[in-house]
Amino acid sequence: MGGRFLIVAIRIIWASALTALILLFLAAISLILYHIVIVSKACRRALSSNINRSDECFKAGNGLSLDDLEKLPSFEFSTPDDERVSAMDCAVCLESFELGDLCRLLPVCRHSFHAYCVDCWLVRNPVCPICRSSPGHRRGGDEVVISYD
Template sequence: MVGLATESGMLRGAGIGAISGAVFSIEVAESSRDLWHSGDSGVWTLLYMVDIISSLLSGRLVREKVGPAVQSAVQSQISAISSPFEETSDLFETGSVRGLPEAAVRRLPVTVVAEDGAVDAAGQALCCSVCLQDFRVGDRARRLPGCRHLFHVPCIDCWLLRHGSCPLCRRDI
């Protein structure tokens, strides 16, 4: 089998190889099952299986199937798991605004959720879109200027230090 060389090292490359190997094993098994039940002659089935095995051993199947986008996505997930507290680039990053300075985040107004502020106009409980927890009376929250979306203070502060935009509408702060 051929491993995938990555800029981030052997372990991440092994992780990418393991994930892509599992995906392709499933694909090969399904294709083989379909071919077996198709009623084609045994010679063609045998030739197909030899081609798949040689493709796997040479690494051709992996190179053809794992495009840069898939490899980047897998690598991003592996690096997020292995280093959750390090700054990593967002897979969907547009390259525009980076995080806000801490002083700017601290200057954003903080409100305390009142009884009437924990529900919307329809009477449904409001929730923080970052942590997905309902607001409770007494929770400290920030309402972002411009878009007016509401978030728990710790949730939005962490987000804004990394992104500088609203997590819901992506409007710059």
């Protein structure tokens, strides 16, 4: 009787060990899939930061024209210490700036955003999303000369 008990105990231990290995394998696979989803989402966001003028947000609005948007300075986000960045997050999409993101700097108020986000905003609303100042005019009405330097 003791031999049968020992055989049953060994089978239970082997089944438990096999179940634990299968669960560990499934957890590792799910973490890898989760990582792939996160990376692909980041890649899609980086690709969408390029301005696609056929996009819905550029079709109609009461804001700036596409020619006016082209005059606004833009830059590629390189480091968090970049003096062109007014905050670490885009106030339109609320996501952090990532290395290589195309950003746009509004010349009057010096606020910075993802270029795609602020372009969509400015086509519909001709004011800065943060301070409501005009991106091409000072508060006194003087025209601002937009330079790319």
